Amino acid sequence: MAIATKPEPTRRDFLYIATGAAGAVGVAFAAWPFIDQMNPSSAVLAMASIEADLAPIQVGQQVVFKWRGHPLFVRRRTPKEIAEARAVTISDLPDPLARNANLAEDAPASDANRGSKPEWLVLVGVCTHLGCTPTVFEGDFGGWLCHCHGSQYDTAGRIRKGPAPQNLPVPPYSFLTDTKIKIG
Amino acid sequence: MRIALPLAFAVSLCAAAYGEDTSAALPPKTSSWSFNGVTGTYDRGALQRGFQVYKEVCSACHSLNLVSFNDLSAPGGPGFSAAQAKAIAAGYKIPAEPNDKGETMDPNGTRLTRAGILADHFPPPFPNEQAARASNGGALPPDLSLIEKARAGGPDYVYSILTGFAHKPPKGFKLMSGKYYNPYFPGRNISMPPPLTDGSVSFADGTPNKVAQEAHDVVTFLAWASEPKLEERHRTGFAVIAFLLLFSGLLFLAYRKIWKDQH
Amino acid sequence: MAGQSTYVPGSGLSRWFDKRLPIMRLMHDTMTTFPTPRNLNIWYTFGGILTFCLAVQIVTGVVLAMHYVPNADLAFNSVEGRIMREVNYGWLIRYIHSNGASMFFFAVYIHMFRGLYYGSYKAPREIIWILGVLIYLLMMGTAFFGYVLPWGQMSFWGATVITSLFSAIDQVIPNLGTAITTWLWGGFAVDDATLNRFFSLHYLLPFAIAAVVGLHIWALHVPGNNNPLGIDVKGPQDTVPFHPYYTVKDAFYLSLFVILFAVFVFYAPDFFGNPDNSTPANPLVTPPDIVPEWYLLPFYAMLRSVPQKLIGVLVLVGALVSLVFIPWLDTSKVRSCRFRPLMKQLFWVFALDCVMLGYVGSQSADAALHLAGIDMPLVWLARVGTLYYYAFFWLLMPLIGKIEKSKALPESIAKSVLGARGEHS
Numbered sequence: 001m002a003i004a005t006k007p008e009p010t011r012r013d014f015l016y017i018a019t020g021a022a023g024a025v026g027v028a029f030a031a032w033p034f035i036d037q038m039n040p041s042s043a044v045l046a047m048a049s050i051e052a053d054l055a056p057i058q059v060g061q062q063v064v065f066k067w068r069g070h071p072l073f074v075r076r077r078t079p080k081e082i083a084e085a086r087a088v089t090i091s092d093l094p095d096p097l098a099r100n101a102n103l104a105e106d107a108p109a110s111d112a113n114r115g116s117k118p119e120w121l122v123l124v125g126v127c128t129h130l131g132c133t134p135t136v137f138e139g140d141f142g143g144w145l146c147h148c149h150g151s152q153y154d155t156a157g158r159i160r161k162g163p164a165p166q167n168l169p170v171p172p173y174s175f176l177t178d179t180k181i182k183i184g
Numbered sequence: 185m186r187i188a189l190p191l192a193f194a195v196s197l198c199a200a201a202y203g204e205d206t207s208a209a210l211p212p213k214t215s216s217w218s219f220n221g222v223t224g225t226y227d228r229g230a231l232q233r234g235f236q237v238y239k240e241v242c243s244a245c246h247s248l249n250l251v252s253f254n255d256l257s258a259p260g261g262p263g264f265s266a267a268q269a270k271a272i273a274a275g276y277k278i279p280a281e282p283n284d285k286g287e288t289m290d291p292n293g294t295r296l297t298r299a300g301i302l303a304d305h306f307p308p309p310f311p312n313e314q315a316a317r318a319s320n321g322g323a324l325p326p327d328l329s330l331i332e333k334a335r336a337g338g339p340d341y342v343y344s345i346l347t348g349f350a351h352k353p354p355k356g357f358k359l360m361s362g363k364y365y366n367p368y369f370p371g372r373n374i375s376m377p378p379p380l381t382d383g384s385v386s387f388a389d390g391t392p393n394k395v396a397q398e399a400h401d402v403v404t405f406l407a408w409a410s411e412p413k414l415e416e417r418h419r420t421g422f423a424v425i426a427f428l429l430l431f432s433g434l435l436f437l438a439y440r441k442i443w444k445d446q447h
Numbered sequence: 448m449a450g451q452s453t454y455v456p457g458s459g460l461s462r463w464f465d466k467r468l469p470i471m472r473l474m475h476d477t478m479t480t481f482p483t484p485r486n487l488n489i490w491y492t493f494g495g496i497l498t499f500c501l502a503v504q505i506v507t508g509v510v511l512a513m514h515y516v517p518n519a520d521l522a523f524n525s526v527e528g529r530i531m532r533e534v535n536y537g538w539l540i541r542y543i544h545s546n547g548a549s550m551f552f553f554a555v556y557i558h559m560f561r562g563l564y565y566g567s568y569k570a571p572r573e574i575i576w577i578l579g580v581l582i583y584l585l586m587m588g589t590a591f592f593g594y595v596l597p598w599g600q601m602s603f604w605g606a607t608v609i610t611s612l613f614s615a616i617d618q619v620i621p622n623l624g625t626a627i628t629t630w631l632w633g634g635f636a637v638d639d640a641t642l643n644r645f646f647s648l649h650y651l652l653p654f655a656i657a658a659v660v661g662l663h664i665w666a667l668h669v670p671g672n673n674n675p676l677g678i679d680v681k682g683p684q685d686t687v688p689f690h691p692y693y694t695v696k697d698a699f700y701l702s703l704f705v706i707l708f709a710v711f712v713f714y715a716p717d718f719f720g721n722p723d724n725s726t727p728a729n730p731l732v733t734p735p736d737i738v739p740e741w742y743l744l745p746f747y748a749m750l751r752s753v754p755q756k757l758i759g760v761l762v763l764v765g766a767l768v769s770l771v772f773i774p775w776l777d778t779s780k781v782r783s784c785r786f787r788p789l790m791k792q793l794f795w796v797f798a799l800d801c802v803m804l805g806y807v808g809s810q811s812a813d814a815a816l817h818l819a820g821i822d823m824p825l826v827w828l829a830r831v832g833t834l835y836y837y838a839f840f841w842l843l844m845p846l847i848g849k850i851e852k853s854k855a856l857p858e859s860i861a862k863s864v865l866g867a868r869g870e871h872s
Binding site for chain 1 (some may be wrong): 303435437
Binding site for chain 3 (some may be wrong): 222249250330333334335336338370410412413416417418420421422425428429431432436439442443446
């Protein structure tokens with residue numbers, strides 16, 4: 001019977017290393033589908049973009065859409081609301097950044113940076129404190145009031161008072177026509 | 185003794201024969217399909233023409249519930265661009281959500297609709313099974329999303345049915361009232377009237393539109409509807425099996441090296 | 448063979464851990480140094496393959512359960528609409544799971560037939576065999592519940608046929624059978640309540656299988672593996688350490704098995720399926736032929752071979768229960784059929800019998816062969832087949848062991864492996 005001796009590093013060891021490496025690569029490729037299946041499915045991704053029709057929205061009115069599982073506020077502002085928003089000094093704001101996905105991260109929270117057309121305000125209606133949905137036309141600033149913990153937003157959706165740390169985010173959106181926007 | 189018994193079994197199994205009666209369906213005609221075989225793919229032109237046949241002929245009675253408009257632009261499918269798929273979707277009327285007054289019907293009792301979007305599935309031609317049966321003499325036109333997996337013979341069966349209406353019933357064959365003769369359908373009495381005729385669809389790419397061509401194209405489209413992942417499956421399979429053959433080879437060499445000193 | 452552990456912890460940390468939970472010691476003793484007969488052939492690799500199959504089914508099953516909806520109105524679409532079309536790689540995971548079940552049974556049948564051929568069920572390995580029968584029964588239950596879940600026509604009607612069998616008990620104790628089927632269904636027929644409980648049980652049973660597999664391997668490690676010669680290990684010259692000899696050999700045969708598996712998954716994923724299961728379940732329309740999956744067909748043929756419902760059920764159950772008694776039914780002192788010329792032939796007839804029963808089970812109940820102008824209904828083949836099945840265990844195994852003249856057994860494994868080829872260095 002052969003006596004097994006400790007082999008010197010030879011071509012034989014290279015074979016074992018190659019086999020082991022091939023096995024590891026195979027396991028990695030095999031594991032990927034099991035990880036990827038938890039990523040959003042094609043049905044979920046198909047709803048990642050929506051189109052909103054602006055024609056029925058009256059001046060001074062807000063309509064709420066559903067976008068990626070969240071409420072989406074589309075508000076048609078009155079001239080008074082626009083003027084109020086423009087009159088605010090940015091350094092007075094608790095959150096000085098625009099939080100606009102269509103602009104650079106460090107863009108300041110001027111009213112112009114809160115949307116591409118002043119008349120239309122498109123915001124993700126999730127309070128930046130703990131995620132409740134703020135109510136429109138309430139609060140001291142003519143914007144929104146979050147009933148959960150009292151955060152108040154102004155007519156540009158910026159946080160003014162209360163525990164919320166950030167302005168309501170502006171999602172990526174664009175105007176397809178004057179009366180239709182695509183969000184996401 | 186050792187061979188005789190198994191051989192007897194084998195012979196007896198091979199001796200089974202078909203019945204002679206004329207109500208038994210003919211076996212489907214076999215055709216060659218672009219998606220057959222381990223390297224099979226879908227012919228894009230056939231898929232697009234087949235979609236046109238479905239849209240203009242079949243969709244009057246048959247739903248396609250599991251297919252979304254988005255799928256029309258997905259890889260491995262008919263190959264429409266996202267914009268084309270979006271335009272196709274917008275051409276469909278989808279039952280709308282209740283409006284602000286909570287209504288789903290207009291004053292005339294017609295269902296309110298909205299234009300389709302990519303995420304929508306093909307809307308069914310009838311709102312429910314009873315309406316479908318009422319419009320089709322009591323028969324229910326099956327949903328076509330999986331039809332080629334749901335019938336023995338798959339694409340060959342569907343193609344045989346679509347082209348089988350040309351056969352005339354044999355002498356003495358009792359055709360049930362309201363039914364049509366099709367020798368490939370079990371029982372040979374089918375409720376569906378011949379759906380395709382020469383020229384029923386005009387193909388944009390100018391392909392001649394005889395029944396056989398229309399049938400071939402819609403069968404290809406429905407094969408894709410049943411198996412939208414076929415091309416990806418074939419591609420992945422090739423890579424996986426190639427890797428496994430390599431890996432088996434390495435394991436075999438390792439196995440031989442390890443066992444060399446034992447035998 | 449159970450013996451003293453030779454595990455020596457490598458580092459201070461592993462010494463500390465070994466004193467508290469000797470897992471590394473267990474793995475070392477059972478999978479590294481475990482002395483294994485040196486003459487195991489390809490048929491001995493299927494135990495490892497089966498463990499792989501169980502792991503694959505559990506992993507793919509848990510992942511499918513993330514997307515599947517066990518509700519009668521939504522189940523079909525959650526599989527064919529969501530998993531197969533929308534979930535990333537859903538089609539792949541589903542096909543691995545459905546074809547994996549077939550591969551699992553293919554492997555288990557080879558594993559069982561190996562045990563029959565080489566006498567692995569004989570003393571002192573009777574408990575290993577019985578645990579194996581238990582695993583097989585749990586597998587059949589798991590597969591039965593699993594097949595119902597897609598809620599296709601065959602899912603629904605297969606469930607209806609098999610659960611209705613319990614109503615045969617009415618013939619013995621009036622009303623008890625109906626009470627049992629109503630209890631199983633949670634209603635007056637197979638419906639949403641049935642589907643939900645079958646989903647729960649389908650998720651549960653594989654873990655019961657895993658536990659029994661643990662016992663099965665533990666029981667195996669007491670006497671150690673049997674081998675193709677059927678003779679006992681006489682000493683260390685008859686064995687090799689499990690690692691690297693059998694770890695690598697098993698890995699090689701496993702990779703061949705996975706190639707076959709991949710061919711089905713990627714190129715014939717519906718080969719073992721039934722077209723009727725691509726049609727949503729309809730309680731008002733019965734498909735022309737109701738058939739279970741291929742691996743249950745031999746028992747289906749036995750069930751249908753008897754026209755009387757209760758007796759058919761008893762024949763089916765009896766066929767499975769018979770397996771438990773095999774260690775005591777076979778009277779031969781010789782284990783391996785290599786040295787049992789008569790039993791070897793009867794074994795192959797038995798194997799062919801099972802294939803024949805499977806074929807009959809796949810055909811419709813009134814199918815017939817037309818041979819030289821004579822009509823022979825297949826049910827007569829099923830009757831002959833069932834008779835031979837029972838005779839093989841209850842008549843032939845006890846009898847042949849007593850009357851057979853077995854061939855001379857080799858002296859030892861080592862002599863048989865090395866002696867025939869002369870001395871090797």
